[in-house]
Amino acid sequence: MGLFSTPQGAIRAVLLSQVLMGGAIVALDLRGTPGTPAPGLFAPPAQGPAVRPYRPDLRAPEPGAPAMRPMPEALEFAAEGDAIRIAGQIAPGDADRFATWLDRNRPSGTRVSLDSSGGSVGDALAIGRTIRAAGYDTEVADGAVCLSACPYILAGGTNRQVAPTGVVGVHQHDFGKNTILPAFMAIRDVQRGQAGVMDYLADMGVDLRLMSYALRTPPEEINILTPDVMADLGLVSG
Numbered sequence: 001m002g003l004f005s006t007p008q009g010a011i012r013a014v015l016l017s018q019v020l021m022g023g024a025i026v027a028l029d030l031r032g033t034p035g036t037p038a039p040g041l042f043a044p045p046a047q048g049p050a051v052r053p054y055r056p057d058l059r060a061p062e063p064g065a066p067a068m069r070p071m072p073e074a075l076e077f078a079a080e081g082d083a084i085r086i087a088g089q090i091a092p093g094d095a096d097r098f099a100t101w102l103d104r105n106r107p108s109g110t111r112v113s114l115d116s117s118g119g120s121v122g123d124a125l126a127i128g129r130t131i132r133a134a135g136y137d138t139e140v141a142d143g144a145v146c147l148s149a150c151p152y153i154l155a156g157g158t159n160r161q162v163a164p165t166g167v168v169g170v171h172q173h174d175f176g177k178n179t180i181l182p183a184f185m186a187i188r189d190v191q192r193g194q195a196g197v198m199d200y201l202a203d204m205g206v207d208l209r210l211m212s213y214a215l216r217t218p219p220e221e222i223n224i225l226t227p228d229v230m231a232d233l234g235l236v237s238g
Helices: 007-030 094-105 121-134 150-155 183-204 210-215 227-233
Strands: 051-053 076-080 083-090 111-119 137-140 145-147 160-162 167-170 221-224
Touching: 076 094, 083 121, 083 150, 094 121, 111 121, 111 150, 121 150, 121 183, 137 150, 145 150, 150 160, 150 167, 150 183, 167 210, 183 210
Parallel strands: 083 111, 111 137, 111 145, 137 160, 145 167
Antiparallel strands: 051 221, 076 083, 167 221
16 A cells, blocks of 8 residues: 555655755755865955855954954944944854943944854844944955855945955845745745845845845855946945
């Protein structure tokens, strides 16, 4: 008797296929697990490949030092002179932490300097909206990176600048925790998340074509944007 020869067998087959599809979705999310860094990972756009391996756990070495440094697992905030420095991976809840930090510290700086490998998209969008509401500028300084969800924070600045050796890149991303879901439900969640990103970019005055650079690049890689592309998309100020 075959697998589909009874109604019960057909139901079991459907459930099994949903579990397998969910497992495939989870596997796709996990493909970005850190591996061995490749040469040129933190090189400026003109000195490295356009598409590079993605290492969210690493940040560039200190000037003159060979060893890469760990990227903090959640954002760290600091007020230094006229700048507000944000560094680390974007963890769930960091948007609320940033708003609380601003309220408690009331920094005098109006320029947000970013060094982040990305993370939670929802928190990045919320941080970007907080920055825009406060009228802050944003920048990616020399030697810093702004990857994955971080460019959405960069987009929140009233004026936006990227230094010559700053590295900005985008790729595909998820919008929540990995769960075993039927494929159609996972697709709905992704589409809803992408719509939210598009609404945000439109509000920030950034060309929606930024999404095409992200969507064509798998999550274990990062698509490095050149200065000309960033200017063309309005991600940096003219």
